[in-house]
Amino acid sequence: MDKTVVCACEDVTRHDLETAAGAGMRDIESLKRYTGLGTGACQGKSCMLEAIRFLERTGTPRGALVPFTTRPPLQPIPFSELAATDPPEPERDVPPESTAPHPMRPSEPVPARAEIVIVGAGIMGLGLAYQLSKLGATRIVVLDKGYLLDGASGRNGGGVRAQFSTSLNIELGRESQRMCAAFAQEMGINVWWRPGGYLFLVRKPATVPQLEASVALHRAHGLRTRLVDAREAERIVPGLDATGVLAATCNPDDGVVFPWPFLWGYADQATRRGVRVEPFTRVAGIDVRGGRARAVMTDRGEIRAETVVVAAGAWSRDVAALAGVKLPNVPCRHEICASEALKPFVDPLVSELDGGLYFSQSMRGEIIGGLGDPAEPEGINHRGSLRFLSRYARALTRLMPATGKVKLLRQWAGCYDYTPDHAPILGRTPGVENLLQLSGFVGHGFMMAPAVTRRMAAWMSGARDELFERYTLRRFAEGRLEAEKMIIG
Amino acid sequence: MRRGASRGEPGRRRPLSVPVRAGLCYHSRHAGRRTASKHARRTEARVVSPQTPLPMRLLFEGREVEVRPGDTVAAALLRAGETVFSRSLKYHRPRGAFCLSGTCTRCSMRVDGEPNVAACLVPARDGMRVERQNACGPDAHDLLRIVDRAYRQGLDYHHLMTHVRLLNRAAVEVARRMGATGRLADGAAVFPRIIPDRRAVVIIGGGPAGLAAAKAAALGGARPLVFEARAEAGGRAADGLADEATREAVEAILRDLPKLGGELVTGATVAGLWNEAGRRVVFARGEDRGWLVGADRVVVATGGMEQPMPFEGGDLPGIVAGRGLLRLARRHGVVPGRRAVVAGSDADAPRVAAGLRAHGVEVVALLDPDARLPAGCDEAHRPGWRPVRATGGLQVEAIDAEGPDGTAASFTCDLAAIVTEPAPAFELAAQAGASTAYRPAGFAVETDAEGRTSVDWLFAAGRVTGDPTRPLESGRRAGHAAALLPSAPPAAGVAGSDSRGAE
Numbered sequence: 001m002d003k004t005v006v007c008a009c010e011d012v013t014r015h016d017l018e019t020a021a022g023a024g025m026r027d028i029e030s031l032k033r034y035t036g037l038g039t040g041a042c043q044g045k046s047c048m049l050e051a052i053r054f055l056e057r058t059g060t061p062r063g064a065l066v067p068f069t070t071r072p073p074l075q076p077i078p079f080s081e082l083a084a085t086d087p088p089e090p091e092r093d094v095p096p097e098s099t100a101p102h103p104m105r106p107s108e109p110v111p112a113r114a115e116i117v118i119v120g121a122g123i124m125g126l127g128l129a130y131q132l133s134k135l136g137a138t139r140i141v142v143l144d145k146g147y148l149l150d151g152a153s154g155r156n157g158g159g160v161r162a163q164f165s166t167s168l169n170i171e172l173g174r175e176s177q178r179m180c181a182a183f184a185q186e187m188g189i190n191v192w193w194r195p196g197g198y199l200f201l202v203r204k205p206a207t208v209p210q211l212e213a214s215v216a217l218h219r220a221h222g223l224r225t226r227l228v229d230a231r232e233a234e235r236i237v238p239g240l241d242a243t244g245v246l247a248a249t250c251n252p253d254d255g256v257v258f259p260w261p262f263l264w265g266y267a268d269q270a271t272r273r274g275v276r277v278e279p280f281t282r283v284a285g286i287d288v289r290g291g292r293a294r295a296v297m298t299d300r301g302e303i304r305a306e307t308v309v310v311a312a313g314a315w316s317r318d319v320a321a322l323a324g325v326k327l328p329n330v331p332c333r334h335e336i337c338a339s340e341a342l343k344p345f346v347d348p349l350v351s352e353l354d355g356g357l358y359f360s361q362s363m364r365g366e367i368i369g370g371l372g373d374p375a376e377p378e379g380i381n382h383r384g385s386l387r388f389l390s391r392y393a394r395a396l397t398r399l400m401p402a403t404g405k406v407k408l409l410r411q412w413a414g415c416y417d418y419t420p421d422h423a424p425i426l427g428r429t430p431g432v433e434n435l436l437q438l439s440g441f442v443g444h445g446f447m448m449a450p451a452v453t454r455r456m457a458a459w460m461s462g463a464r465d466e467l468f469e470r471y472t473l474r475r476f477a478e479g480r481l482e483a484e485k486m487i488i489g
Numbered sequence: 490m491r492r493g494a495s496r497g498e499p500g501r502r503r504p505l506s507v508p509v510r511a512g513l514c515y516h517s518r519h520a521g522r523r524t525a526s527k528h529a530r531r532t533e534a535r536v537v538s539p540q541t542p543l544p545m546r547l548l549f550e551g552r553e554v555e556v557r558p559g560d561t562v563a564a565a566l567l568r569a570g571e572t573v574f575s576r577s578l579k580y581h582r583p584r585g586a587f588c589l590s591g592t593c594t595r596c597s598m599r600v601d602g603e604p605n606v607a608a609c610l611v612p613a614r615d616g617m618r619v620e621r622q623n624a625c626g627p628d629a630h631d632l633l634r635i636v637d638r639a640y641r642q643g644l645d646y647h648h649l650m651t652h653v654r655l656l657n658r659a660a661v662e663v664a665r666r667m668g669a670t671g672r673l674a675d676g677a678a679v680f681p682r683i684i685p686d687r688r689a690v691v692i693i694g695g696g697p698a699g700l701a702a703a704k705a706a707a708l709g710g711a712r713p714l715v716f717e718a719r720a721e722a723g724g725r726a727a728d729g730l731a732d733e734a735t736r737e738a739v740e741a742i743l744r745d746l747p748k749l750g751g752e753l754v755t756g757a758t759v760a761g762l763w764n765e766a767g768r769r770v771v772f773a774r775g776e777d778r779g780w781l782v783g784a785d786r787v788v789v790a791t792g793g794m795e796q797p798m799p800f801e802g803g804d805l806p807g808i809v810a811g812r813g814l815l816r817l818a819r820r821h822g823v824v825p826g827r828r829a830v831v832a833g834s835d836a837d838a839p840r841v842a843a844g845l846r847a848h849g850v851e852v853v854a855l856l857d858p859d860a861r862l863p864a865g866c867d868e869a870h871r872p873g874w875r876p877v878r879a880t881g882g883l884q885v886e887a888i889d890a891e892g893p894d895g896t897a898a899s900f901t902c903d904l905a906a907i908v909t910e911p912a913p914a915f916e917l918a919a920q921a922g923a924s925t926a927y928r929p930a931g932f933a934v935e936t937d938a939e940g941r942t943s944v945d946w947l948f949a950a951g952r953v954t955g956d957p958t959r960p961l962e963s964g965r966r967a968g969h970a971a972a973l974l975p976s977a978p979p980a981a982g983v984a985g986s987d988s989r990g991a992e
Contacts, residue, residue: 005804011579041594073761080678184651341669365669386763404678
């Protein structure tokens with residue numbers, strides 16, 4: 001047993017690297033996420049090179065021997081200093097993404113035929129594949145252009161709430177919470193579900209009635225949501241300065257998870273049942289003839305398919321466009337950051353609903369949070385900005401002054417997949433009946449996925465489900481719009 | 490660089506833990522004086538001065554520890570024979586200082602109620618409260634050390650107690666409480682002064698390459714601003730590791746730079762380099778202030794980062810980066826051991842061995858795993874020998890090594906100096922989008938002969954480009970090219986900064 005320490009911040013040993021490689025983590029980004037290496041205080045300055053040398057020794061292609069994405073800052077910065085920094089102007093435009101083949105792209109071709117091809121191996125695609133495989137479908141191929149956590153599933157804050165303003169989202173959120181609580185037993189991997197509650201705060205008079213209406217709806221659905229005042233909010237989160245907060249709600253059954261193991265768990269269990277999960281494989285086209293999707297073209301060959309599912313998150317619009325289908329979805333960057341890890345001092349996830357701020361404390365002790373930016377331009381962008389850090393630090397230290405001494409450890413970004421009415425796009429595509437949609441979750445897809453994918457698998461296997469009739473692309477042509485108001489950021 | 494800091498070795502053997510009493514030139518070894526009497530404390534290798542108490546003391550875990558002018562917290566603790574600075578995250582292994590240059594964070598401690606402070610960087614002050622982090626139980630012993638022994642296969646938190654729901658819920662709570670090393674800081678935050686500025690050329694790193702770049706940029710009329718993380722500029726020249734010509738050139742630049750219109754800020758770490766909305770922003774942090782500099786061009790001359798050598802037990806306290814040890818001895822007069830193994834095939838390894846001997850340390854072996862060092866470079870040179878295991882309780886007590894023919898030997902020691910080739914400190918350049926290439930020493934920023942990177946406004950010089958051999962030449966070229974490149978049309982300063990910051 002080689003317990004030689006490779007990463008001293010996180011106590012990652014050489015044996016841990018071998019275990020991760022055995023679980024299929026052969027690129028540096030996956031190895032980092034699976035072992036935790038390089039996620040500690042030194043951010044990989046003392047361990048990344050050894051991890052790269054390990055990958056080199058164990059046969060990772062030379063082109064993939066690259067550093068993991070730099071996560072600013074280089075040295076931890078107290079939030080007080082960032083709050084004292086004036087935010088730079090917003091970006092005006094977003095540079096295009098690279099379309100080069102991934103250096104980890106396997107050399108062997110993809111399977112020539114499949115019953116179902118799912119584009120996107122995020123939590124939606126993998127969750128659906130797993131649920132379908134449980135119902136007996138096995139000729140399933142899940143494709144992704146990057147590593148498994150490259151998209152928003154690997155970039156979100158891990159909140160799972162039932163506090164929404166529409167019945168659909170309330171029910172899906174609650175079902176997901178139940179599934180999160182049982183995930184470790186069902187899938188054999190920890191997701192660290194911790195129901196520490198969600199505390200929503202509002203500062204604008206106009207938002208108060210909306211919050212009150214939501215509480216009534218939550219109660220009707222059996223949620224334990226309570227309307228609380230500023231003083232009680234300060235009791236729920238010691239150290240909070242709720243000056244200026246007009247109203248707040250708290251549901252103690254909401255909570256947070258560690259997002260990454262969901263994907264590993266789903267991928268592992270689906271693979272055991274015969275599903276092919278193919279990361280590092282780019283979809284280049286979808287062959288549509290006679291109103292049906294016939295095949296998916298990739299940079300590893302063509303797969304003839306009976307059903308194609310678009311579950312590509314923020315890339316869904318681009319993937320659907322390959323089949324000639326126009327989705328109204330718009331991708332937009334949402335930035336997020338993690339502080340140094342500290343012993344627990346915040347229980348619930350705290351969010352200023354009308355300010356766009358949210359934060360919670362992860363299992364590892366980091367304060368993980370973000371802040372929406374009304375000036376953010378449309379487009380896929382994963383770079384972190386100083387503008388975000390400054391704005392976030394100002395909002396965070398105003399709401400919780402004790403965080404002024406907490407140090408920012410790293411920042412990153414993911415993309416929301418916006419729809420015009422903030423409701424998802426599901427079910428069949430008008431004009432291409434075997435092209436199924438599973439997108440448009442506007443920043444809360446991760447928390448919905450366990451429930452949505454289970455229902456979608458059942459529906460695809462013949463069960464009736466109103467969800468997949470009501471939330472289709474057709475609703476935009478027919479003017480039947482939904483309106484979820486409890487969107488953070 | 491201070492004059493005198495890079496003269497030859499004193500050439501006399503010193504017992505240990507050299508007490509330096511003269512506050513005026515604490516940086517210099519020459520200020521040290523041999524103590525007449527001494528007593529061992531905590532480990533046999535430790536000796537502290539029993540003389541009349543000096544006025545400054547910090548409180549380490551409630552005990553008084555002497556502080557000398559210019560000390561960092563790490564220097565003061567190591568002088569006092571303290572090696573265990575904290576406990577590791579999962580296995581509660583003892584952790585001490587490693588890199589002594591602010592990159593590895595192994596020496597993170599709670600200082601004056603603030604968590605995760607790098608003891609090797611923070612200046613020690615009278616009355617400072619210094620505490621170990623993540624320690625469970627009395628003093629240097631730790632009850633949770635048992636985790637390391639209980640989980641012989643390693644702690645696989647992904648699959649820990651997944652089977653039974655109730656146990657799993659308990660595991661979540663336990664893991665959460667064990668899941669970080671620091672606690673929230675005491676007291677309210679002070680919102681510091683962030684100084685806005687705007688420059689044609691900013692240079693990151695005040696070693697030989699950065700200083701040469703600064704001179705060239707200044708001669709080109711660019712009025713460059715140089716940020717150096719350490720208290721003293723000069724990099725390897727300040728560490729006594731550069732050749733005579735480089736040392737002289739560095740001293741000359743430090744003397745002339747202000748006259749040429751360049752500005753050097755020491756003790757300021759560049760924490761980030763953002764390029765957004767068409768502007769480049771350099772964020773630097775000093776002890777009590779920060780800088781937010783809008784820059785037209787940036788030269789990255791960040792040098793290298795000390796790398797550990799992974800072998801079993803290699804994370805024990807007392808296993809320290811060799812160059813960091815030399816700096817500790819030069820600047821603070823502290824040598825935390827008396828019998829050392831030096832390990833590494835970098836050309837600095839024999840220099841570290843000689844430097845340690847000059848400070849009275851017995852070097853029992855110089856292990857040269859890649860057999861790259863010239864024969865006869867050191868009396869203890871063992872080509873082809875590599876360390877395979879370090880043993881010890883709270884600090885290293887022996888290094889087991891293996892020879893090229895499989896011969897094994899064990900070297901009793903209380904100090905191991907690791908001297909691997911520093912990895913290029915490429916992160917800032919990578920953050921700015923510059924491409925890197927994988928080399929044996931690490932990821933190097935790719936440049937042309939003039940130091941241009943793949944990003945048009947970004948230049949790199951010195952070790953960060955993968956070539957540590959000609960820092961002055963590469964710095965000069967990069968600084969010259971950066972000064973020549975025309976500035977972007979003047980923007981309104983760093984957005985949001987006051988008008989003083991805009992040109």
